[in-house]
Amino acid sequence: MRIALDAMGGDFAPGPIVQGAVQAVQKDADMQVVLVGDQAQIEPLLASAGNVRDRLEICHATQVITMEESPAMAFRKKPDNSISRCWQLMQQKKVEAIVGAGNTGAMVACGFLLRLFLKGVKRPGIAALMPTQQGLSILLDVGANVHPKPEHLYQYGVMGSIYAKHILQRDKPRIGLLNIGSEEDKGNELSKDTSDLFRASPLKDQFIGNIEGRDINKGVCEVIVTDGFVGNIVLKVCEGVFDFVMKVVGKEIFGALKTELPLAQMALGNIIKRYDYHELGGAPLLGVDGICIICHGSSKERAIENALGVAAKHAHAKLNDLIVQELAAGG
């Protein structure tokens, strides 16, 4: 399969981004990656690609949208930016998937502007992986849709459930609605109307009702549905608390140890490798006609390699066909 990668997107681009692509194609003999961005910068980074060089192409784009730029303004000022070029390749069916660690707002907005939505989908949403005591769950939407309607949230349940089943291998995933209390009458209008939709739908047996913030990491459900405003804040709060606690643990516990310090350091390293929100391999923008994986701005080689792998898995599972079928069946 062929994937376009925004080689210029992310805090560390292009070096580690391109290297992530090299590693991904080394692992997957069927993968071809189109590196979108400044040819002069990308070309030398491929010098060491060796026998996978022929599965790495460059698609030159002269402009880069920075992390801070407002998408609407940036699209006008920078028509030849690497993000738009990625989306155009997908629209023209030249690639099956796109992956990028650049400006998230721009990644999403470009898909929305092109209206590259799957049949039946009202609004795509970003699904983030959340580590829990029971394995990975997904939280969506984490920022694509700040003013969702109940039917958008319901569709996130449908798409999230398919993702959890086929990518996370969770049979009959449970769906929870993030709210401020578990009682049925809790929360705002959006929550109440969304609950009603789930309860009257084919997903009613998977819907466990309201869940609270502290339930996420307990793993009470595999799919956590919320609006993009709350979801984005929750995702970043999780990252923030994780980083904070890791720092405190490093200082306090390591400070207390002597001879066994290296053992503790290795264990902490493993925890960070396994649970770090920066490393979880990218969040899919579910509901687009194609595959779009959005990576954390701080992504390096491993995160990009993972994200390209996730895109391939997504394609092989034919997730989009399943989503279209499920929505057409009134799911």
Place this chain on the structure above:
Amino acid sequence: MRIALDAMGGDFAPGPIVQGAVQAVQKDADMQVVLVGDQAQIEPLLASAGNVRDRLEICHATQVITMEESPAMAFRKKPDNSISRCWQLMQQKKVEAIVGAGNTGAMVACGFLLRLFLKGVKRPGIAALMPTQQGLSILLDVGANVHPKPEHLYQYGVMGSIYAKHILQRDKPRIGLLNIGSEEDKGNELSKDTSDLFRASPLKDQFIGNIEGRDINKGVCEVIVTDGFVGNIVLKVCEGVFDFVMKVVGKEIFGALKTELPLAQMALGNIIKRYDYHELGGAPLLGVDGICIICHGSSKERAIENALGVAAKHAHAKLNDLIVQELAAGG
């Protein structure tokens, strides 16, 4: 000073709740606590109170609102509940403050029903303490006001700032608005209108604009303003991630150690004691005419003792006078 304590509120009531009161009056010779609840259960718990017994009274209440009950229904069905009795004591000026670890919704709703608001305050809000890399910050509102208007959020900034200054001893506290990006045009209408209010106010020099979820624990500001829906979820997500990471650390790091395991266990114990969201001593409902401290449902002796101490500190600092003055001055 005299404080009413809901002796029946919380997952472990009444034993550890009453014991917390005993410890608090032992520490503070000026404190008297009115234990509100079932006399038959409370009386025997005071047998060991010794020479502080005369500063512990019982106010009998026959009913208890459970953690799961809907407040509106509960008030109708249980007029003699301990939460309403606490509020009535404060309304009648028989106590200066109330403290409870019971049903948070009922604690808040009772104050709202009595309209026991400070002069100039439009809606009280709950302020939660958040541990950060720079010390404690406060997050408000965390659940009293799910549909706030911009002026409510602005008033949370005013009250939070006074709290941070006089209780947390933070000079010129910085105020941030929780949002999904730091750019000015980010977020929903509420965020934008609230930003405008802050920028045109006497607090404009303290207002640092939008902050993201991951900034909270970095301690970029001492006061974090948000609506009660987002704030409640964020607070509980923080608790959830903290508990989750502590479990993982316990398993992975402790599992890697041998001789120095006890040192690491002691260090982890210290971290939990210092940062555990369950132990931070209660969240004030700011803006009520009186003092109301809401404790975590899982509160035991130490949390209740801390909360009673916070109520006393709140009274001594004359926070309410400062809030009324600041709001009257257009703050």
